[in-house]
Amino acid sequence: MSGADLDAAREIAGAVPDPELPVVTVADLGILRDVAAEDGRLVVTITPTYSGCPALPEIAHDLRHRLSRAGFAEVIVRTALAPAWSSDWITAEGRRKLRAAGIAPPQAAPPQAAPTHQGPVPLTLTARREPVPCPRCGSRDTTQTAAFSGTACKALFRCEACREPFEYVKEI
Amino acid sequence: MTEDEFAAYQSLSEQTEDHRWAFGTGFTDPLEGIDTSVPEDVNARALATYCLMLGDDALVYSHRLQQWMTRMPELEEETALANIALDLLGQARMLLARAGRAEGALLADGNGPDEDELAYFRDEHEFRNVRLVEALDADFAELAGRLLVFSAWRLALFSRLAESADPVLAAIAAKGVKELAYHRDYAAQWVIRLGDGTPLSHGKMQAALGTIWPLVDELFEADPVTAALPGVAADPAGLRGEVGAVLGAVFDAATLDRPGAAPMARVAGKSGRDGVHTEAFGYLLAELQSVARAHPGATW
Numbered sequence: 014m015s016g017a018d019l020d021a022a023r024e025i026a027g028a029v030p031d032p033e034l035p036v037v038t039v040a041d042l043g044i045l046r047d048v049a050a051e052d053g054r055l056v057v058t059i060t061p062t063y064s065g066c067p068a069l070p071e072i073a074h075d076l077r078h079r080l081s082r083a084g085f086a087e088v089i090v091r092t093a094l095a096p097a098w099s100s101d102w103i104t105a106e107g108r109r110k111l112r113a114a115g116i117a118p119p120q121a122a123p124p125q126a127a128p129t130h131q132g133p134v135p136l137t138l139t140a141r142r143e144p145v146p147c148p149r150c151g152s153r154d155t156t157q158t159a160a161f162s163g164t165a166c167k168a169l170f171r172c173e174a175c176r177e178p179f180e181y182v183k184e185i
Numbered sequence: 186m187t188e189d190e191f192a193a194y195q196s197l198s199e200q201t202e203d204h205r206w207a208f209g210t211g212f213t214d215p216l217e218g219i220d221t222s223v224p225e226d227v228n229a230r231a232l233a234t235y236c237l238m239l240g241d242d243a244l245v246y247s248h249r250l251q252q253w254m255t256r257m258p259e260l261e262e263e264t265a266l267a268n269i270a271l272d273l274l275g276q277a278r279m280l281l282a283r284a285g286r287a288e289g290a291l292l293a294d295g296n297g298p299d300e301d302e303l304a305y306f307r308d309e310h311e312f313r314n315v316r317l318v319e320a321l322d323a324d325f326a327e328l329a330g331r332l333l334v335f336s337a338w339r340l341a342l343f344s345r346l347a348e349s350a351d352p353v354l355a356a357i358a359a360k361g362v363k364e365l366a367y368h369r370d371y372a373a374q375w376v377i378r379l380g381d382g383t384p385l386s387h388g389k390m391q392a393a394l395g396t397i398w399p400l401v402d403e404l405f406e407a408d409p410v411t412a413a414l415p416g417v418a419a420d421p422a423g424l425r426g427e428v429g430a431v432l433g434a435v436f437d438a439a440t441l442d443r444p445g446a447a448p449m450a451r452v453a454g455k456s457g458r459d460g461v462h463t464e465a466f467g468y469l470l471a472e473l474q475s476v477a478r479a480h481p482g483a484t485w
Contacts, residue, residue, distance in 0.1 A: 058218075064360055065275025091218030094279075094356035097363060125366065133427050134340055134362065137370045138377060138438055159261035160371050165268040165364070169261060185363040 014050040018085075023048045025083050026057050032071045033164050036114040039072055043102025046093050054087040055080060062098045063165045099127075100166075100184045112148045117170065117181040120145070145181050147172035157181075215278040215300065221286040221353055231413035232351060233287035234313065237303065238410065238458055239342075240280030241314035244304055245466070246335060247273035248473050249318060258325060265371060269332070272364040277304075279357045286353075305477035309467055310460040316449065317400040319457075319466040326379050326386070326393035333372035333435060334397060334428075338404045340365040341427045345419035354417065373435045380439025387440065394436075394444040402448035404428075408458045 026048050027040030039045040039059065047058040057076050061069050073090040080088045100119035103111075108118035120143055125134040144153040152174035159169040167180045223229040250270035257263035281300040289297030317335060322328040343365060346358035379390040405425045411418040436443055455461040 061275075061360075063272055063275060063364060064279060064357070065271035065273070067271075089218070092216070094219060094360060095352070097356070097360040099363075123366075125362070132344075133431075134344060134366045134369075136373060136431055136434055138373055138435070159265055160367065160374075161261075161265035161268040163264060165272055169264075183367070185367075 014053060014055070019048065019050060021083065022055055022057075022080060022085060025079050026076055029072060029075045029079060032068045032075075033166075034111070034114075034116070036116075037103075037107045037110050039076075041104050041107030041110060043098065043104065043107075044072065051089075054089055055085045056089045056091060058091045058093050060093045060098050065165065098185075100182060103182070111182060115148050115177075115179055116167070117145050117148045117179055119182045119184040122184045145170055147175060147177070148179055149177050150175040155179075214282060215275070216282045216286065216353070219353065219356075221283065223287050223290045224350060224352075227351055227417055228413050229287045229290045231410050232354070232417060233284045233291075233297070234410045235414055235418050236280045236284035236287060236354065238313040238408075240277045240284060240303075241312050242318055242335075242339070243273040243280065244277035245312070245314045245469065245473075246318035247271075247277060248469060249321065250332075252321065253328060266328075269368050269371070272361075272368070276357065276361050276364070283353050283357065301477070305474045309462060309470055312457075312460060312462065312466070312470070314457050314462075315400070315403050316457040316463050316466075317397070317404065319463045319469060320400075321465060321469075323396070324389060324393065325375075326389040327396060329372050329375040329379060330390065330393040330397050332368065333376050334401055334404075334432065336365050336369040336372055337431045338424060338428050340369050341424045341431075342419055342421075345423075349418070350416040369431070373431075376435055376441070377439040380436070380441040390439065391441055391444075394441060395446055398444035398446040399449040403456050403458075406456070406458075410458070 027038055027045055029039045029045075031037055031039060031042055031044070034042070042062070044059050044062065045057070046060050047056075049056050049058075057080070059069065059072060059076070069092070076090050077088045099122050101122045103118060111118045145155050145157075146153050147155050147170075150172060152172055154173040155170050156173060157168055158171050158178070161167070162169045162180050166182055166185075168183050169178065170181050171178050223232060247270045250266055250273070253266055254263060257266055278300050281303045285297040285299055285303060287297070289295050291297075317331065320331075322331060340362060343358040343361045347355055347362060349355040349358065376390060379386040381387070382390075405421045405428075407420070407422060411421060433443065452461045
């Protein structure tokens with residue numbers, strides 16, 4: 014498999030949309046970990062965002078479908094659990110697309126989310142300190158209305174300035 | 186609809202080799218493509234049982250949380266709890282699959298049971314979950330209290346297991362830490378809201394802790410399976426300090442008294458980890474397994 018083939022495969026794999034958040038691709042989200050050639054076969058490695066994420070089989074199917082249609086005869090999709098996905102892996106482009114779709118992108122992941130973290134995870138008994146800016150009007154006067162939303166990876170917020178509710182991709 | 190979109194929808198109903206409808210369609214092995222060989226110096230039998238213990242905790246508790254669906258006080262809380270249950274179900278699937286692979290390492294053909302066989306076709310005494318996760322919560326205060334205790338304990342446990350000598354268990358745990366931190370904070374904030382709320386909510390929260398407390402001690406009890414896995418498993422007794430500090434901080438903020446109820450007795454020296462469960466568990470398991478057992482191998 015030539016370098017040009019691999020580049021093409023990377024581009025095709027990276028363009029696969031997330032089934033839950035179709036405005037962003039698996040490359041934007043950092044779910045796509047690797048595209049490599051192994052004994053003439055194409056090996057694509059992906060990682061789940063959350064343990065129970067039901068989107069992973071759909072993403073794997075979509076990857077196989079698009080790559081085989083592009084002429085890659087044998088496509089293997091592997092799952093990698095370590096290192097665990099972090100919202101820090103969402104690219105600048107991914108963040109821009111989320112904002113444009115009315116979804117606030119995540120803030121920096123807490124230190125305990127790092128694989129090198131040692132010791133107890135600190136308890137959070139009050140609301141978050143950093144305000145989440147409204148993706149519509151940019152106001153920082155927003156309130157969290159629920160710690161979870163339609164999917165595990167998001168929380169629900171309300172903007173006190175424009176009064177619109179919005180979703181926020183949680184930092185993990 | 187574009188061809189690509191159509192393919193995505195088609196995959197939702199696609200029939201695969203291992204499709205059985207009680208388990209949904211198109212489900213894939215949660216550890217597919219992951220190297221699940223057991224490290225040489227690790228006791229595979231004990232590792233399989235240990236993963237069953239942790240997987241059963243999550244599977245059974247996830248089912249109990251799912252029973253709250255349509256009964257939560259607000260839609261936002263319902264989505265929160267559904268997502269917490271989903272995280273735990275995801276952890277359970279990976280841990281049961283890990284248990285099956287470790288058991289397979291001991292068999293001539295290398296094929297251990299899959300996650301569905303373990304979840305749906307074991308009987309009550311073969312489940313290894315702690316008894317804390319078995320009861321049906323009497324009210325919302327009991328839900329918040331039990332979720333707090335469970336997630337504070339599991340978070341402390343998984344933080345340690347992220348360093349496990351079994352790389353698969355370590356990866357599952359490291360992923361779980363991030364999820365459990367959200368679960369624990371969610372539960373803690375509700376315990377505080379109720380405890381430091383009205384006299385009525387305070388009284389109900391205090392009573393709920395009294396109901397749960399007899400089952401807390403079991404979480405820190407030594408067991409022979411953990412003892413057979415040095416460097417792989419985490420010593421339950423070693424979690425007591427961290428979990429106690431977290432619960433103490435929450436109870437203080439919630440103006441709640443630390444409950445003093447005595448631990449529930451073991452039965453002939455046995456408890457949940459040994460397959461001895463409370464009365465509530467049989468009913469829960471009957472519901473959880475009913476469809477798979479009524480229609481074994483069925484598909485949709």
